[in-house]
Amino acid sequence: MKLAAITRRLALAALAGALAATPAAAQTYDxxxxxxxxxxxxTKLRLALHVKTEGGETKAVLESLDQQATIPATAVKTDGGELQILFMPIMGELKGKLxxxxxxxxxxxxxxxxxxxKLTKAAK
Incomplete structure (x- = not known):
């Protein structure tokens, strides 16, 4: 494995360890x-993001509908109206401001x- 790839994996792993959802704020994203x-x-890829908070823990799953792929989040963080989600298996990160x-x-x-x-929340 190349040094740059190792360094990126270590940085993402460190960031994943530092991310912790704030339950009250996280529910806004549910x-x-x-x-x-x-x-x-x-290429245009349709995405669906599913966010759910239970027992103070926020989890997320990303679906790439056109690729028929479902990727569970490694870590979810909410802070000051911003959402940050890591998907370590594919070395991806989603960031968004509410x-x-x-x-x-x-x-x-x-x-x-x-x-x-840009993601739009589905009506309940």
Whole structure:
């Protein structure tokens, strides 16, 4: 394994260890979110993010609908209206800022490079 890859894995592992959800704030993010990730080659991937807080622990699962992939989150952090989720198995990270009305997350998907991503909360 290359040194850069090892360093990135160690950094993500350290970050995962540091992430801890704040239960009251995390519940704001609970629910189903949907968006489209437009990758640099022009491909558009439909994404569904499912966030749930139980017993003070927030968990998330990301579905890449067009790739038929389901990826459980390694760590979830909420802080000051921002959500950060790590997906260590695929070396991915989702970051988003919650809109004032709580209906959208504006942020980015990072997996090698960073790509803008907007997710909209599904109606209950």
């Amino acid at each position: 629910g189903d979110w949907a968006g489209v990730l437009e990758v640099p080659n022009g 809109s004032a009305d709580g209906k959208t997350l504006d942020g980015s998907w990072t997996q090698g490079g960073s790509i803008p991503l």
